[in-house]
Amino acid sequence: MKTNELDKQLKEWAARNRPADAALADLEAKIRGALAAEPPPADVRRGSAVFRGTAPLWLAAAAALALLLGGVRQLAQRRSAELQAAHGNGSAALADFTAEQLAARRDILDEMESLFAGRVRWVRLDADGLRLGLAEQATAAEPRAQRLAVRTVVVARERNQKNWRTVWSSDVLTRTEEYVEIASESGAAGGLEMWVHRLPDGRYVVDAEIDWPEARLPRAYETRVLSVGKPERILTQTAEGHEYRVYQSIEPLANGNG
C-alpha cells in the first residue's frame, strides 16, 4: 500500500466516524453548561495555585521520591568508581552494562515494584542515589510493555585535550511506551525526557531530550535506533571550548517476582 493511499483511507475513516451534527450540538450544550458552572476567571486565577498544587497530572503522577537506600547508595558508589576507571578514552564502552549491573538493576526494579505495587513508572539511578517516579494510582502495568534499562553517559574534554571525563551519567529503569519525565534535582529548569519504543526487529527507538544542568551539555534532543548490548555515540557537540559526547545503551530487564 502506498503512503498516499493509506493517508486517503485514514482521512475517509475519520470523516465517516465524525460524530453527527446532532451529537456535536448536544456535546456543545453540555460543555457550555459545564463552563457556565465554572467560577469566573478571576476566581480561577486565585484558585489556580490550589489547582496546580493538587491536580497537575504529570507532576503529581510522577511524584519523584529521593530514596537514598543503603544498598542503592553502595551500588551507586560502585557505579561512580567504574566510570572513573573507564572514562579515559571516551569510548562507547562507557555506556555498556555488565551482567552484574543488569542483575542489580533488575533487583532494584523488582524491589520497587514490590514496594509500590503497579505504580512504578521509572527509576533513575546515578552516582547520588535513586529517584523514583510513581503513578498517581495503583494500577496494573501495561501487559505488552517490556522492562528496560537505558544508560546515558555524557563525557567532555577541553579542546585539544586528549582525555575525556564523565560529566554526567544516568541509568533509567522503565518500560517500553512509558513516557519518562524527570525534573532536574537542582530545581533549575530542565530535566530528562525519554520514550522507548520497540521495533518489530527487536531493536529499540530511544527518543530522549536531555536538558540537565548538571550535565553541562547544551540542550540535546535525539532519536536513535539502538540494538541491545551495543552502546552508541548518539551526539557530539561543541560549546564554550568543550567537546561533548553522549553515549547511550539499552538492555531489557527480565521480569522478576515484583
Next chain:
Amino acid sequence: MYQMTLNHADADDLTQEVFLRAARGLPEFDGRAEFATWLHRIALNCANSFLVRRARRATASLEEAPEPVASGVERPDRQAAGAEADARIRQALERLPVKLRAAIVLTVLHDVPFPEAARIERCALPTMYWRVHEARRQLKGLLADVWS
C-alpha cells in the same frame, strides 16, 4: 478526540475535560504559543493521561470489549461495506503506541504542519518525521490485507 481514544463516549468526556481545562487555564495563556497549538497540547495531554490510565486499568483489551456505538452518532453510511474496513482501521490505530497515534492524528488527519505538530508534542522536528514514518509503516503492515 475519537481518533485518539477510539471510543465515542470517552471522546465526549475528554472533550468536555479539554474545554474545562482550557477555560481554567485561559487567564494563564501567555500568547507565546499559537492558541490552536496550546489547545491541541491540552487535548493531547488529556488523551495521553487517559490512555495511560485505561491501558493500565484494562485487564481485557478493547478488542475483547468492542466499543458500543454511541446513540445519535451512528450514520447511515456506516452501514455500508466500509464498516468492516472501519473496524480494521480502528483496531490498527488502537495497536499503535500513543505517541505514534498522536503523530498520525495531528499530521495526517488534522493536517497540522510538521513543525507545529512537533511543538504540540514538544519534540524535535526530526522526531516528528520519524514518528509519522513509523506510524505509517506499522499501519501499512497491519492493514496490508484490507485493500490488497
